[in-house]
Amino acid sequence: xxxxxxxxxxxxxxxxxxxxxxxxxxxxxxxxxxxxxxxxxxxxxxxxxxxxxxxxxxxxxxxxxxxxxxxxxxxxxxxxxxxxxxxxxxxxxxxxxxxxxxxxxxxxxxxxxxxxxxxxxxxxxxxxxxxxxxxxxxxxxxxxxxxxxxxxxxxxxxxxxxxxxxxxxxxxxxx
Amino acid sequence: xxxxxxxxxxxxxxxxxxxxxxxxxxxxxxxxxxxxxxxxxxxxxxxxxxxxxxxxxxxxxxxxxxxxxxxxxxxxxxxxxxxxxxxxxxxxxxxxxxxxxxxxxxxxxxxxxxxxxxxxxxxxxxxxxxxxxxxxxxxxxxxxxxxxxxxxxxxxxxxxxxxxxxxxxxxxxxxxxxxxxxxxxxxxxxxxxxxxxxxxxxxxxxxxxxxxxxxxxxxxxxxxxxxxxxxxxxxxxxxxxxxxxxxxxxxxxxxxxxxxxxxxxxxxxxxxxxxxxxxxxxxxxxxxxxxxxxxxxxxxxxxxxxxxxxxxxxxxxxxxxxxxxxxxxxxxxxxxxxxxxxxxxxxxxxxxxxxxxxxxxxxxxxxxxxxxxxxxxxxxxxxxxxxxxxxxxxxxxxxxxxxxxxxxxxxxxxxxxxxxxxxxxxxxxxxxxxxxxxxxxxxxxxxxxxxxxxxxxxxxxxxxxxxxxxxxxxxxxxxxxxxxxxxxxxxxxxxxxxxxxxxxxxxxxxxxxxxxxxxxxxxxxxxxxxxxxxxxxxxxxxxxxxxxxxxxxxxxxxxxxxxxxxxxxxxxxxxxxxxxxxxxxxxxxxxxxxxxxxxxxxxxxxxxxxxxxxxxxxxxxxxxxxxxxxxxxxxxxxxxxxxxxxxxxxxxxxxxxxxxxxxx
Numbered sequence: 001x002x003x004x005x006x007x008x009x010x011x012x013x014x015x016x017x018x019x020x021x022x023x024x025x026x027x028x029x030x031x032x033x034x035x036x037x038x039x040x041x042x043x044x045x046x047x048x049x050x051x052x053x054x055x056x057x058x059x060x061x062x063x064x065x066x067x068x069x070x071x072x073x074x075x076x077x078x079x080x081x082x083x084x085x086x087x088x089x090x091x092x093x094x095x096x097x098x099x100x101x102x103x104x105x106x107x108x109x110x111x112x113x114x115x116x117x118x119x120x121x122x123x124x125x126x127x128x129x130x131x132x133x134x135x136x137x138x139x140x141x142x143x144x145x146x147x148x149x150x151x152x153x154x155x156x157x158x159x160x161x162x163x164x165x166x167x168x169x170x171x172x173x174x175x
Numbered sequence: 176x177x178x179x180x181x182x183x184x185x186x187x188x189x190x191x192x193x194x195x196x197x198x199x200x201x202x203x204x205x206x207x208x209x210x211x212x213x214x215x216x217x218x219x220x221x222x223x224x225x226x227x228x229x230x231x232x233x234x235x236x237x238x239x240x241x242x243x244x245x246x247x248x249x250x251x252x253x254x255x256x257x258x259x260x261x262x263x264x265x266x267x268x269x270x271x272x273x274x275x276x277x278x279x280x281x282x283x284x285x286x287x288x289x290x291x292x293x294x295x296x297x298x299x300x301x302x303x304x305x306x307x308x309x310x311x312x313x314x315x316x317x318x319x320x321x322x323x324x325x326x327x328x329x330x331x332x333x334x335x336x337x338x339x340x341x342x343x344x345x346x347x348x349x350x351x352x353x354x355x356x357x358x359x360x361x362x363x364x365x366x367x368x369x370x371x372x373x374x375x376x377x378x379x380x381x382x383x384x385x386x387x388x389x390x391x392x393x394x395x396x397x398x399x400x401x402x403x404x405x406x407x408x409x410x411x412x413x414x415x416x417x418x419x420x421x422x423x424x425x426x427x428x429x430x431x432x433x434x435x436x437x438x439x440x441x442x443x444x445x446x447x448x449x450x451x452x453x454x455x456x457x458x459x460x461x462x463x464x465x466x467x468x469x470x471x472x473x474x475x476x477x478x479x480x481x482x483x484x485x486x487x488x489x490x491x492x493x494x495x496x497x498x499x500x501x502x503x504x505x506x507x508x509x510x511x512x513x514x515x516x517x518x519x520x521x522x523x524x525x526x527x528x529x530x531x532x533x534x535x536x537x538x539x540x541x542x543x544x545x546x547x548x549x550x551x552x553x554x555x556x557x558x559x560x561x562x563x564x565x566x567x568x569x570x571x572x573x574x575x576x577x578x579x580x581x582x583x584x585x586x587x588x589x590x591x592x593x594x595x596x597x598x599x600x601x602x603x604x605x606x607x608x609x610x611x612x613x614x615x616x617x618x619x620x621x622x623x624x625x626x627x628x629x630x631x632x633x634x635x636x637x638x639x640x641x642x643x644x645x646x647x648x649x650x651x652x653x654x655x656x657x658x659x660x661x662x663x664x665x666x667x668x669x670x671x672x673x674x675x676x677x678x679x680x681x682x683x684x685x686x687x688x689x690x691x692x693x694x695x696x697x698x699x700x701x702x703x704x705x706x707x708x709x710x711x712x713x714x715x716x717x718x719x720x721x722x723x724x725x726x727x728x729x730x731x732x733x734x735x736x737x738x739x740x741x742x743x744x745x746x747x748x749x750x751x752x753x754x755x756x757x758x759x760x761x762x763x764x765x766x767x768x769x770x771x772x773x774x775x776x777x778x779x780x781x782x783x784x785x786x787x788x789x790x791x792x793x794x795x796x797x798x799x800x801x802x803x804x805x806x807x808x809x810x811x812x813x814x815x816x817x818x819x820x821x822x823x824x825x826x827x828x829x830x831x832x833x834x835x836x837x838x839x
Contacts, residue, residue: 064318148423
């Protein structure tokens with residue numbers, strides 16, 4: 001039987017979207033479970049940020065084999081930015097990397113994100129979504145900075161959950 | 176005045192005439208070594224997990240000591256701390272207490288029993304250590320890139336001093352055990368190299384900073400070891416001449432040469448020139464690197480220091496060190512994997528028996544095993560690490576009535592291996608092959624790129640051994656049921672190689688479907704867009720050959736990852752080459768349909784997509800059942816070996832053949 005390309009692509013596309021949706025949903029189901037275990041005294045924001053830090057460190061370590069300094073610091077920053085953007089895109093975000101104002105800066109811009117939508121379903125405050133993303137990225141950079149002996153920093157300039165229409169992060173090498 | 180421990184006269188050795196520089200004495204400190212050959216310290220994971228030496232390791236070393244014909248023979252590096260932060264291998268020998276001395280003495284005695292010079296190596300594995308401890312130690316707590324290694328803790332100043340003392344104490348134990356030469360290991364990411372590299376040493380105290388600061392701990396170790404062993408025991412060091420860590424900000428070559436000079440100033444009697452770390456992203460010792468490739472580094476080292484320079488690293492043939500020594504670019508030939516594969520390798524060189532050397536094929540299976548906490552083994556040598564076990568060596572058939580007439584069908588690596596071992600034991604062995612030449616499918620497999628021509632060294636060795644033990648070859652003779660009936664052998668070994676699978680739902684004679692062997696040998700025409708069916712090594716080999724010729728190549732295979740049958744220490748090279756040559760691999764997939772101008776690939780979960788191609792190359796194999804029933808119906812003892820039994824790789828063929836050769 002010949003391949004019906006449209007049908008195959010549609011099947012794959014739907015499967016991918018469903019999997020991406022499940023990433024957020026699974027995280028928020030675990031969040032509910034963790035908060036239940038932690039009890040009433042636990043601050044949801046603290047739990048969320050601790051989780052973001054743990055995930056970020058783990059994901060950041062996983063990036064080490066894919067990064068290098070062979071093309072200098074400018075290329076290195078771009079490479080790190082692409083890694084960060086890549087993890088986000090895997091979750092369903094529409095995200096791009098652009099050059100920053102300085103050579104050792106890069107801008108990560110996200111026009112569409114699956115996390116705020118999922119958060120609404122689970123009644124998660126938007127500020128938690130915002131700060132979790134910020135913390136996640138910051139934590140990813142910890143081991144990368146130490147490993148390559150290049151101190152990296154990231155600043156959140158805009159956030160969709162804050163109603164600013166897009167996410168914008170500036171990634172740069174600290175002087 | 177320098178002393179010589181054992182007298183050696185090489186004047187009657189043919190190899191000494193052919194390679195005069197290799198068999199010329201050399202002064203190392205206050206010791207005269209009779210030749211320029213050294214078995215370099217190599218881990219083998221053969222010792223007890225508590226660091227005590229085993230009989231297996233003693234016999235492993237005795238065999239290598241015999242091989243160096245009076246040269247240097249180093250036991251594996253010992254770790255020196257009780258918590259095991261410096262232990263990098265589960266079977267690594269220890270020297271953190273006097274209680275280990277008796278075991279270590281057994282190794283020194285074994286080496287001396289072969290009149291070789293016994294070397295003792297001090298090896299704190301640093302960043303790649305703590306194999307059985309929760310946290311490793313190093314100059315700075317730089318995270319690990321590879322998850323198999325333990326998290327790092329920064330050493331305090333006092334801990335650095337303690338490590339210096341541990342080296343001195345362990346060196347003293349080595350001398351008490353009877354060793355003649357002391358060596359400090361500073362290679363491939365071990366502790367010494369961690370201190371020297373600016374990638375892993377970020378300290379700002381006396382042990383950090385510029386290269387001189389980063390060498391401070393090393394200088395203290397050298398001095399303390401020299402003091403511990405006294406003037407009669409030479410002290411050497413293995414140091415990186417190039418770290419190959421530019422991707423993470425490692426040392427420059429200039430800094431590495433500076434480290435050589437500082438080590439010399441501190442009093443070392445020789446330097447072993449090494450390169451690369453386990454973390455390096457560049458290949459150093461795999462088969463894709465040409466032999467002799469790195470000798471320029473020894474030459475450069477010689478330009479920077481006066482002490483003797485030793486080097487291993489893809490120097491498998493004696494002509495390379497002979498020439499380098501003659502030109503003053505090297506002083507000693509270090510041998511590592513070549514003597515894992517054939518412990519008597521340099522002895523055979525000396526005796527003019529080079530054609531009897533079982534050459535290493537630089538596959539790095541030995542390393543892959545060590546990193547996975549398994550005992551040493553060798554891809555190409557079935558006896559490696561079994562030196563202590565007489566069951567692994569051919570025993571002559573004592574009783575004439577037990578001597579058999581053996582028919583081996585197939586003159587590939589499995590059949591030839593079996594043939595010479597059986598013949599060595601006293602059987603009458605006949606090898607048949609329908610081809611006109613020996614080697615079986617290895618003739619074609621060795622035509623794949625990136626160094627696979629070295630695989631033929633296996634067959635060359637087997638050919639010599641078959642000749643030596645009187646194996647009779649019947650080439651150009653296809654074995655049939657009638658021939659078996661006519662010859663009526665006592666035993667038949669089927670080493671016929673594999674059969675190739677049929678592409679599902681397609682006539683085998685379809686003109687665009689060709690066999691991998693025909694393609695590698697240039698007997699088949701191949702179009703510009705090629706699908707290689709099968710993602711094991713044969714598929715990868717032919718894919719790379721065609722991609723290098725400019726073809727668009729797609730691999731489709733049922734294994735979950737391409738190169739499933741290649742050991743991890745070499746597989747990464749192939750993955751890079753596939754990517755560099757633009758080869759696409761669809762793994763965990765089958766060919767669902769073949770049509771004009773292409774195929775339909777089906778993924779494991781049922782998705783289907785088209786791939787354009789004008790040629791399909793079959794590399795998928797099955798066991799070969801032919802002749803089995805004919806032999807069995809005659810009531811003849813039957814064994815099946817190599818790919819005929821289960822399609823695997825060269826190693827399995829050799830190991831199968833050897834073991835059955837012992838059993839007949």
